[in-house]
Amino acid sequence: MNDHLTIDWQPLWLSLKLASVTMLILLVIGIPLAWWLAYSRRRWKFAVEAVISLPMVLPPSVLGFYLLLAFSPGNDFGRFLDHYLDLRLVFTFPGLVLASLIYSLPFMVNPVLAGFRGLPADWKEASHTLGKSELVTLFRILLPNIRASLITGAVLSFAHTIGEFGVVMMIGGSIPGQTKVASVAIYDEVLSTNYPLANRYAIVLLVLSFLILLLVYGINHYYNKYKTLP
């Protein structure tokens, strides 16, 4: 009798999987990008910063729409991916991951960039005078001293991906087990006027989001209070 109230955990699991994969890839992409933005002397780097931050102000549906156009097999780029790389990005999980990477990139890059910019310039210089390369300096000196920023970036990009809706709707649709993530599941239940089940999904997301933010602010509070440096 209560079948319509039984929560299907698959969309939630899919959301977590998408967010974890996105976060891990963003760590690999975001750190070098933030490092480059912090230390490069290129005059046009502000333009790169603007492009990276674009998803923060753009309606997700706009981003999703253009990605849909680009990845669509009816298009040159989509056809190229399909024919030569056997890669179908529309209505698939890999397509969702790629879209999430673009969508959540600023949430990884901006905190890490702020972390780098907050470090005294002479730490990096001191490391070079001690004969150490950029890579050794990054891993031994810079990253350990921006741990709070790294955790913030990782958690925010994870949380932002969980909350993704517009982009997913545009490029992923609602294929169970493939692209039907939690936020889409809520939307589907609302469309079929099954409000109690929509509410269950919504509560899980609400609690999860709150716990994530609690973690971020808790970590920042801890670092500000106990790891203050002279």
Add this chain to the structure above:
Amino acid sequence: MDSQRSSNTSPSAVPGNQPDQRPFLEFHAKKLLHTAQGKEWLDIRFSLEKGQTLAIYGPSGAGKTTLLRILAGLTEVSKGFIRLGDQTWLDTVGRKCQPTRHRAIGFVFQDFALFPNLTVRKQLEYALPRPTKAIPASTASTASTAFRATAEPPLIDELLSLMELEALQHHHPALLSGGQQQRVALARAIARRPSLLLLDEPLSALDDEMRNKLQEYIGKVQQRYHLTTILVSHHLPEILRLADTAITLKHGRIESQGPPATLFRANAPAPLTSTAQSPQISLCATITAIVPAGDHFIITVRYATSSFDISVTPQQAANMSIGQVVSVYIQHLEV
């Protein structure tokens, strides 16, 4: 080959010179500075013998720190030539510029630049060159023999003991006092096994007592490792104590150079009465105490290892401070 190519920029590199006849360090740099007074050209050339300590003195904005940064490769120049031993670090004519990490320097920054995530011991270990590739073979040949004779872990232990840091070796820098941080910064710069030690006003943040103590440490280190050192300082007693030779900078140019004792005596105001009939001896001494004594003051000044007291008027005493360098004139009186 380097000397030929750069003969128009290098101060004393004459084609055909034997390498061992050249000074250990040759420096020439030209760079546009943006100072509070407007744009100004920094244009400096000097040379330095091995094992000597050169002090750079001058008002702020004169280009003292920039000079050190150019030596370290942290600041670019429009024209320049730097050679240390048999290594050319910078030659704008020959389009050669060694990156900072390939220059065997020990740089002690004004604010120490200690890494908060590493303990005292780990800071020193981080600075140790990796035996295989951190220091190219050609650099090793210019490094002091004292370093080559020492195996790595003993160098760290030796430095910790020399700087009296053994008890603090597992502490993080945030827990250390200013003077302790300064010692760590100095020890770390030396653990890197530099051929050239660069000190950027390293004692400016410290009080007089700590300053004296740390001058001792710097002296000890210089003696122990036979380091060629360049010291930026605006503190005359420090220069007189540590430097063999000094340069005063003004508006990006060398104003005067020579042994500190001569240089700073020459800069002192001329004596009022200096005639052949009453010849004078003058010396630079440091004020170590100012004590009121009735209607006058007694100042204690130190010169070399001896101290003596001089009576001065309250007006004179008002312009004096402990640590200040004063010229003391000794006049021969016919009795």
